[in-house]
Each structure stands twice: as structure tokens, then as C-alpha cells.
Amino acid sequence: MERNVFSRLLSGIRRLLKQRAGAPGEQHVGDMADDVDSLKEKVSQGKLPVHVGIIMDGNGRWAKRRGLPRLSGHAAGGRKAEEIVKFAQDVGIKHITLYVFSTENWRRPKDEVDGLMNLLVDMFEKRFDDLVNYGAKIRIIGRRDRLPHNVLRAIMNVEERTRTNSRISVNLAIDYGGRDEIKRAFQRLAKKAALGEISPDDIGEEDISSHLDTSGVPDPDLIIRTGGEKRISNFLIWQSAYAELVVTPVLWPDFSRQDLLMAISEYQQRDRRFGSV
Numbered sequence: 001m002e003r004n005v006f007s008r009l010l011s012g013i014r015r016l017l018k019q020r021a022g023a024p025g026e027q028h029v030g031d032m033a034d035d036v037d038s039l040k041e042k043v044s045q046g047k048l049p050v051h052v053g054i055i056m057d058g059n060g061r062w063a064k065r066r067g068l069p070r071l072s073g074h075a076a077g078g079r080k081a082e083e084i085v086k087f088a089q090d091v092g093i094k095h096i097t098l099y100v101f102s103t104e105n106w107r108r109p110k111d112e113v114d115g116l117m118n119l120l121v122d123m124f125e126k127r128f129d130d131l132v133n134y135g136a137k138i139r140i141i142g143r144r145d146r147l148p149h150n151v152l153r154a155i156m157n158v159e160e161r162t163r164t165n166s167r168i169s170v171n172l173a174i175d176y177g178g179r180d181e182i183k184r185a186f187q188r189l190a191k192k193a194a195l196g197e198i199s200p201d202d203i204g205e206e207d208i209s210s211h212l213d214t215s216g217v218p219d220p221d222l223i224i225r226t227g228g229e230k231r232i233s234n235f236l237i238w239q240s241a242y243a244e245l246v247v248t249p250v251l252w253p254d255f256s257r258q259d260l261l262m263a264i265s266e267y268q269q270r271d272r273r274f275g276s277v
């Protein structure tokens with residue numbers, strides 16, 4: 001009898017804890033201050049990835065689970081990006097590349113694309129002020145010829161305002177596709193060859209790297225994908241030749257500081273052989 005009351009009490013507490021964690025069916029609990037501090041301590045004693053790339057996926061599903069429009073998922077994702085960049089800087093990451101909008105994302109409904117572009121302008125004009133003061137050097141990678149004028153203006157402004165910052169370099173991939181980036185690098189190299197500035201036979205891997213949008217940034221050591229899909233979706237395909245991949249089912253707006261530390265910790269346990277033994 002007593003056992004029965006006890007187990008009902010226990011399951012009631014479990015139910016309450018689950019409800020506090022987020023939307024129905026969601027198990028993810030986010031940050032626990034103590035866990036974050038101890039994990040951060042542990043991670044900081046190991047070898048940190050110099051460059052972390054993040055495929056921030058799952059905004060739409062996050063919103064859908066809450067019965068909200070997809071755009072509110074993107075807004076939550078934008079706030080999350082700011083939080084994670086600051087925390088990455090705090091942990092000691094030197095370069096971070098965030099996949100914001102792919103060359104394929106233009107296929108989405110016009111309302112969503114327009115909404116995303118407006119969110120970007122909003123973020124650059126208001127929310128990123130903090131990052132500017134924080135010492136983040138922001139650089140946009142991707143095509144610039146298809147972006148709306150107000151986005152382009154905001155991008156150029158934020159790049160200019162953060163040009164001399166050096167605490168962390170933040171690459172934002174907007175209208176970015178790895179194949180498109182390689183194609184543009186090839187075009188530039190081919191033009192130089194046609195002008196006789198370089199000989200085709202002398203083109204090395206370093207020349208290709210230095211003609212990409214990420215020129216000067218070391219290749220990513222770690223690529224994190226949220227939202228559970230096990231694919232690269234045209235992100236840094238040349239640069240990620242030897243990156244370690246960590247896929248988490250956590251949807252991007254729920255991604256916590258603890259999740260970042262856990263991904264880095266997983267990276268630290270990998271044996272990076274680079275083809276050797």
C-alpha cells in the first residue's frame with residue numbers, strides 16, 4: 001500500500017519535471033549551472049578545436065512542436081546563435097562558422113525566405129551590437145549577388161564595424177553552398193590562368209583554399225549538426241575533409257551551452273589519424 005503511494009508520487013514528480021523541460025514529448029533539459037561549470041573545466045584541460053562549424057538545423061520542428069509559426073523558430077534560433085557564439089568565445093574557441101542560409105534554402109516558401117531575411121537585418125542592426133562590443137570579428141561567407149539590398153547593407157556594416165576585433169572570428173554562411181563556393185574559386189583561378197598570372201600545372205590545394213570565402217581561416221576541426229540529420233547539406237565541403245562530425249538530435253533553439261561542451265568533449269575523445277596509423 002505504502003509502496004503504491006510512493007511510486008505514484010514519484011511518477012507525478014517525473015511528469016512535472018518533464019513539463020518544465022519544454023514542449024510535450026520533449027526530454028531535453030538544457031543547462032544545469034553546476035554541470036556546465038564542471039564540464040567547462042574538464043573540456044578546457046583538453047585540446048580545444050580551433051575552428052568549430054555548426055549546422056544549425058531544427059528551427060522549424062522546434063516551432064511546430066510548440067504550435068508556433070516556423071519563423072518564430074528562426075527568431076529563437078537567432079537568439080541562440082548569439083548565446084552560443086559568446087559562450088564559444090568564453091570557452092576559448094578561436095573560429096566559429098554558423099550555417100545560416102544555404103544556396104538551397106531559396107526553395108522555401110517566399111514568406112519564410114522573406115521572414116528570414118528580415119530577421120537577419122534585425123539581428124545585424126540590433127542584436128549583434130553586443131557581439132561587436134564583445135570583440136567578435138564577423139565575416140559573411142557565401143554569395144552576395146542574390147541578397148536583398150537591406151541585408152547586403154547590414155552585412156557590410158557589421159563586417160566594417162567588427163573588422164579590427166580579434167577575440168573570436170565568426171563566419172556567418174549566408175546564401176552559402178560549398179559547391180557554389182568552389183565554383184567561384186575555380187572561376188577566379190581560371191581567370192588568373194587565362195591572364196597568364198598562374199600556370200594551371202602549378203595550382204595546388206593551398207591555392208584552392210586561399211580562393212575560397214574562408215581564405216585565411218583554418219579548416220574546421222569539429223562540425224556539429226543539430227536536429228539529428230546525418231548529412232552535410234553542402235556546408236564547407238572542401239574545408240571539412242578531415243573535420244570530426246558530431247550530430248545531436250537536439251533542435252537548434254534548444255541547443256545549450258552544455259550541449260556545446262558535450263560536443264567538444266566528444267571531439268576530444270576522437271582519435272584523429274589523418275590517414276596515418
Ligand code: IPE
Pocket residue numbers: 056057058059060061062100101102105116227
Ligand atoms: C534551420 O532550421 C534553419 C535554416 C535552414 C534557415 P530549419 O528551418 O531547416 O528547421 P527544420 O529542419 O525544418 O526543423
Ligand code: IPE
Pocket residue numbers: 055056057058099100101102105229231233
Ligand atoms: C541546412 O539545413 C542549412 C542550414 C542550417 C542553414 P536544411 O534544413 O536546409 O538542410 P536539409 O534540407 O535538411 O538537408
Ligand code: MG
Pocket residue numbers: 057058227
Ligand atoms: Mg532543416
